[in-house]
Amino acid sequence: MVEDDCSELPPDSRWTDSADSPLVIDTADSLSRTFSVLSDEEVRHIIYVLLRHDETTISLSRLTRSVSALVTVESRSLLRDRMVHRHLPRLGFIGIVDYDLTGDPHVWLSTNADIVDKDLLYDLVERTHRYERN
Structure with a gap:
């Protein structure tokens, strides 16, 4: 049985109260995409x-x-390519991450709280991670 300990807030002061950042999904298409x-x-x-x-x-x-330490990958370079050409653009499109691939490439969680409720996202990812690891 998986223990439910997701009631704590994400470990970061960048988060807003979920009452201030509702999950905004304006169409069935955007829900499906997310x-x-x-x-x-x-x-x-x-x-x-x-x-x-x-x-x-x-x-x-x-x-x-x-990420390569958490998933089974053929090689880090293939994972990096998938991240750059597929995962990051999709995550950016739905408003979860922002990234800059020029110079010293870096990634960060988007501050656009109007797109995705960060607390809900945190709970979803934490619960899934624990489930996949058990």
């Missing part, structure tokens, strides 16, 4: 690492190393 993106294990682990990271931003190389 769940489609979150159905990918690598994407959930990207979000998990970002939620657990102490700094506001994380370098793409560190994010790749951290």
Whole structure:
């Protein structure tokens, strides 16, 4: 049996009260798109690492190393390519992450709280991570 300890707030002062940042899904299409993106294990682990990271931003190389430690991958370079060409654009499109791939590439959780309720996202990713690890 999985213990339910997701009642605590995300470990970061960047979060707002969920009453101030409702989950905004304006169409069935955007709901489907959000769940489609979150159905990918690598994407959930990207979000998990970002939620657990102490700094506001994380370098793409560190994010790749951290995610590769959580999932089975053929190689880090293939994971990095999937992150750059698929996962980050999809996460950016639905408003969960922002990223800058120029110079020293880095990624951070979006501050656009009007798109996705961060507490709900935190609960979803934490619960899924615990379930997948047990």
